[in-house]
Amino acid sequence: MKISIKLGLWFFICIFIIEASSMFFLHRNVVHSLVNEELNALKLRGNSHRDVIEISYDKATLHHIKIMESQTDTEVVITNDVGKVITSSKTVDKEMEKILNTKHEESKNGLIIQSDWQDERYISTVSSFQAPNGEIGFVYMFKSTDQIQHVISRLNEHFILASVLIIFLMLFTIFLLSKALTKPLILMKEATRKISKGDFSVSLPKTSNDEIGELSTSIQILANDLNYLKKERNEFLGSISHELRTPLTYIKGYADIAKRNNISEKDRLHYIHIIYEESNHVSNLLTELFDLAKMDQHTFSISKEKVNICLFMQSILRKMEPAFESKGVKLEFICQKETFAHIDPIRFEQVFLNLLDNALKYSDTNTLTAIEITKKENIIDINVRDQGHGIPAEDLPYIFDRLYRVDKSRSRLTGGYGLGLSIVKEIIDAHGGTISVESQLNKGTCFKITLKGLYDENRFADR
Ligand SMILES: Nc1ncnc2c1ncn2[C@@H]1O[C@H](COP(=O)(O)OP(=O)(O)OP(=O)(O)O)[C@@H](O)[C@H]1O
Ligand SMILES: [Mg+2]
Structure with missing residues (x-):
């Protein structure tokens, strides 16, 4: 069953029950108070006749009462204490007689003796009196139920009309x-069906700020992410095949030449050397890609240990110094003493080698590369700043993407794959840290690493 029908049906059943029960109670109360009012009015009228009789009990008064009542829609019957009719505004009929014969108590204030307006012909009250001469008697008041039944049947008609109108309006509103409620759900259902079929180009309207709106936003974000991943995967595969095709074309071409008989042994060795270099290139690329794939699957393990980050950094710098010296790039190292971090040293060596390799690759002679390590409370900040070529602002958001290189042609010369920074980011992420970059074209670049929640020296001992 469709959700709109299901929802509508539930709404209808609930509101119908509420409406029917409140209509029922309202109707009952209105009828009850209407009949009560009639009975009270009848009783008061009987009481007022009684008052008059108690003041003056003579023929003229009785006649006057009789005449008065014959002009109204109520009837009066006055009897003596044994039930003999003294006077009446209308000939006493069978139904009246039945009421007159029912036993009842004496009551000065009047008594309701017949209130059944549905099945009887009259509703009736009685008030007892004691005439000035000491005689006792009763003033019976009658009112035909026809009139009440007529009023109530008119009331019923109004109630039925109102109920039908309410049900109609209710159905329309429901x-x-x-x-309105199910429209966004249906849109979302269609969107998720499209997503499950691999079509991520969905666009859901932002409907409201409630849970349904949030769900719609989440589905939209999911679709956008999947779309982005699909695009990225295609681009990634395209870049990899491109990266592999170039060295393999070299290898094939030089192998072709090296195989010929008419070339000198020196040339052959030269070609074999190129083939070796290019194979190395492919092999390194595949190793790095394999590393990244492992990081993606979270199968690569990180074994953290307490590391004195200044000493650790110094040992890395010692390895890099000759390369920096030969290019004429100065290295500067500032470190707050006794800074301990909880990191995997092998992975972190990869991080710094990549960052320093970039700083060197993209800097000119007579520039400075500075590494600064500071610690504030339990947070360690590591800045690697160079005075190199810088990165254009439009490329900055993508430099941590796989195989992304700012200058493709130059990078082939410098031998980069565009994988270094993505590996760096994966490792930092796996350590729960963050990495960001600031760069100005032709002025330099600064990579900032923040490692959070690392234990300080004293607390570390307890762990
Ligand atoms: N310090 C830097 N100064 C200027 N540009 C940089 C710097 N670091 C990175 N880049 C730019 O970002 C791109 C991506 O860097 P990344 O380290 O991922 O790749 P790569 O150095 O080209 O190749 P790989 O590191 O895989 O050998 C680089 O191609 C370069 O254009
Ligand atoms: Mg690099």
Whole structure:
């Protein structure tokens, strides 16, 4: 069953029960108070006749009462204490007689003796009196139930009309409401079906700020992410095949030449050397890609240990110094003493080698590369700053993407794959840290690493 029908049906059943029960109670109360009012009015009228009789009990008064009542829609019957009719505004009929014969108590204030307006012909009250001469008697008041039944049947008609109108309005409102409520759900269902079929180009409207709106936003974000991943995967595969095709074309071409008989042994060795270099290139690329794939699957393990980051950095710098010296790039190292970090040294060596390799690759002679390590409370900040070529602002958001290189042609010369920074980012992420970059074209670049929640020296001992 469709959700709009289901929702509408539930709404209808709930509101119908509420409406029917409140209509029922309202109707009952209105009828009850209407009949009560009639009975009270009848009783008061009987009481007022009694008052008059108690003041003056003579023929003229009785006649006057009789005449008065014959002009109204109520009837009066006055009897003596043994039930003999003294006077009446109308000939006493069978139904009246039945009431007159029912036993009842004496009551000065009047008594309701017949209130059944549905099945009887009259509703009736009685008030007892004691005439000035000491005689006792009763003033019976009657009112035909026809009139009450007529009023109540008119009331019923109004109630039925109102109920039908309410049900009609209710159905209309429920129809609109369930459509409005289920429309975003139906859109989301269609969107998720499209996503499950591999079509991520969905666009869901931002409908509201409630849970349904949030769900819609989440589905939209999911679709956008999947779309981005799909695009990235295609681009990634395209870049890899490109990266592999170039060295393999070299290898094939030089192998072709090296195989010929008419070339000198020196040339052959030269070609074999190129083939060796290019194979190395492919092999390194595949190793790095394999590393990244392992990081993606979270199968690469990180074994953290307490590392004195200044000493650790110094040993890395010692390895890099000759390369920097030969290019004429100065290295500067500032470190806050006794800074301990909880890191995997092998992975972190990869991080710094990549960052320093970039700083060297993209800097000119007579520039400075500075590494600064500071510690504030439990947070370690590591800045690797160079005075190199810088990165254009439009490329900055993508430099941590796989195989992304700013200057493709130059990078082939310098031999980069565009994988270094993505590996760096994966390792930092796996350590729960963050890495960001600031760069100005032709002025330099600064990579900032923040490692959070690392234990300080004293607390570390307890762990
Ligand atoms: N310090 C830097 N100064 C200027 N540009 C940089 C710097 N570091 C990175 N880049 C730019 O970002 C791109 C991506 O860097 P990344 O280290 O990922 O790749 P790569 O150095 O080209 O190749 P790989 O590191 O895989 O050998 C580089 O191609 C370069 O254009
Ligand atoms: Mg690099």
